[in-house]
Amino acid sequence: MSAATATDWELVVGLEVHVELSTRTKMFCACPTDFGGAPNTRVCPVCLGQPGSLPVANRGAVESAIRLGLALGSEIAPTSQFHRKNYFYPDMPKNYQISQYDVPLCSGGVLEVPDGQGGSKRVGITRVHMEEDTGKSLHVGGSGRIHGADHSLVDYNRAGIPLLEIVSEPDLRSAEEARAYLAELRAIVLALGISDARLEEGAMRCDANVSVRPRGGEPGTRCEIKNLNSLRSLGRAIEHEAERQVALITAGEAVQQQTRHWDEDAGRTQLLRTKEATEDYRYFPDPDLVPLEPDQTWIDQLAADLPELPAATRTRLAELGVPAEAARTIVAAGLTPVLDAALGEGADPVEAANWLTNEVAGWAGERGLEPAEVPLAGADLAELIALVAEGTLSKKLAREVLEGTLAGEGSPRRVASDRGLEQISDTGALEAVVDQVIAEQPDAAQKVRDGNDKAIGALVGAVMKATQGKANPQLVNELLRSRLSG
Ligand SMILES: [Zn+2]
Incomplete structure (x- = not known):
């Protein structure tokens, strides 16, 4: 942000994050959710919205929503309802999206966002509600966007995949805080194992509500920015949008409430549409779906079974001597299970953390791999560290051996032997x-x-x-x- 903005203006940001749940089947039908099928092969009368078909809520998806709500300290509503959000778009065959409106499943809560200096900031959670995804339009010809395309195709395989929408309070005050919030929410989702949370593939999507106000002054008019599919885009878009709004106000013009699209290549936001008011959607309760009434003993059981969450993991790693920066990287990358398995095999915590941070996280990132896909067992990491400690491998050779193991050539000892990389200590x-x-x-x-x-x-x-x-x-x-x- 410009110097003037940083001193005279205050940035106010709230995020709406959509997370695609990794359930086996869709939100209201038995169609499979796995990625990559031929277009329109994972569809049925329910997710195609054919008359007479009846939706039934997916218990696994409700369970995932409750678990995230519990992790965020939300209140789980004893009764909540599905509503129809009415609008027309070709990627949505029913002409309405099943969502939740005035009675969401989870309300309130707090996300503690690490501030990078050892402290944290509490960001309020407004709600977590359930809904279903839309299909995907493919615009053919021209720029690939709808304007100027020769024609458009639509694939309904994604229509009806369960989504959670996590809405934050407008508590974020900088692009860095917004990025840290999204990263922490993603780490929690990964720790819960409810989604693979891939930002680039759209399994986790973020919209930002951005406004500016004179420091300590009245709230400004906000704009919603869409298409933020990386932490980098989120940060850049917020900074750009804040500058745009400050420039408008400084020039004596008013900020219009709008929905804007982030153009990553051009590095700016563009008008998508003038913002609809909620009432335009004519929400009403879906008469085909019974209210959600999760049993309290079920909720208690889910609460008792919650895994260790990122903040607790970082504290535990700090107690083991792992530097804060390394702990953050490992937790954010979802590599804690590999680390824990290596520790279980007797690996030194700091050495194991170093290998994961300096080598494995980058290796996985370059290949766009998710934590569960990193082909490194904790036992292999422990073996690699032992080979260095006993003098069989130098650090340099160990890096080569690690590459072999990650490439599927076998355990470090095997790779060292097959590639003739053992250190000569004779x-x-x-x-x-x-x-x-x-x-x-x-x-x-x-x-x-x-x-x-x-x-x-x-x-x-x-x-x-x-x-x-x-x-x-x-x-x-x-x-x-x-x-x-x-
Ligand atoms: Zn279906």
């Missing part, structure tokens, strides 16, 4: 190389004999080169010193 095998290097570099050798300690570096380097980096450097050092000590 004195007998190294003595001949050391002697040869001393013979080849008499000047450097003489300097070491004369007490110039720095000269030994060149000799160690030559031995490492002759052994393709496999010699144990510490052993090489010792051998050179004993050979050259008179």
Whole structure:
């Protein structure tokens, strides 16, 4: 944000996050939810909205919603209702979306957002409600957007997939806070295992309500920004939108309430439509669906069975000596189960955390892999660390071995052996190389004999080169010193 904005203006942001649940079947029918089928093959009369078909709520999806509500400290409504949100769009065959309106399943709650300085900020949760996803339009020809396309196709495979919408209070005051909020919510969703929460693939989607006001002044008019499919887009869009609004107000114009589209390539927001009012949707209770009345003993059981949540995981890792930054990366990447499994095999917590943060998280990120897909067992990580500790592998060779293991070549010990990467820690095998290097570099050798300690570096380097980096450097050092000590 510009300097003027940062000092004179206050940013007010609330987020609406949609999470696609990883249930086996859709929200109100038995169609499978798995990704990638041929268009319009995962459909039935219910999700195609054919007359006479009857929806039935998916118990697994309700359970996921309650678990997220419990994790956020929401109140779980003893009775909640599904409403019809009426509007026309070709990707929605029923002409209404089943959603929740005045009585959502979960109300209130708090998300503690880490501020990056060891503290946290409490962001209010307004509600978590259930709804169903729409189909997907594909605009063919032109830019790929609807305007200028030759024609459009629609695929209803996604229509009816269960969604949760998590609405925050407008408590966020900067782009960084908004990003931290989304990252923390994603980490909670991953810890609960209710969605794979892939932002880029749309399994987690975020809309931002952004307004500006003079510091401490009256609230401004807000705009809703759509199409924020990465943490980076979210941050950039909020900063851009705040600047746009400040420029309008400073020029004496009014901010109009609008829905705007974030154009990642152009780096700006564009008008999508003037904002509809809620009443335009003509919400009414869906007469085909009974109210949701979750049993209190069921809710209590789900509460008792909640897994360790990200904040608690970070605290536990800190107590084990893992640096805060590494703990944040591991938790955000969903790699805690791998770490815990490695610790169970006796791995050193700090070493294990370092490997996951410095090597594995980046490796997975580059390939767009989700935590559950990272092909590294905790036992393999523990074995890799042990191989380094016992001197079989140098750190450098261990990185190569890790790549082999991640590529499916087997356990670290197996990869090291198959690729011939074991460190040479055998004195007998190294003595001949050391002697040869001393013979080849008499000047450097003489300097070491004369007490110039720095000269030994060149000799160690030559031995490492002759052994393709496999010699144990510490052993090489010792051998050179004993050979050259008179
Ligand atoms: Zn269906």
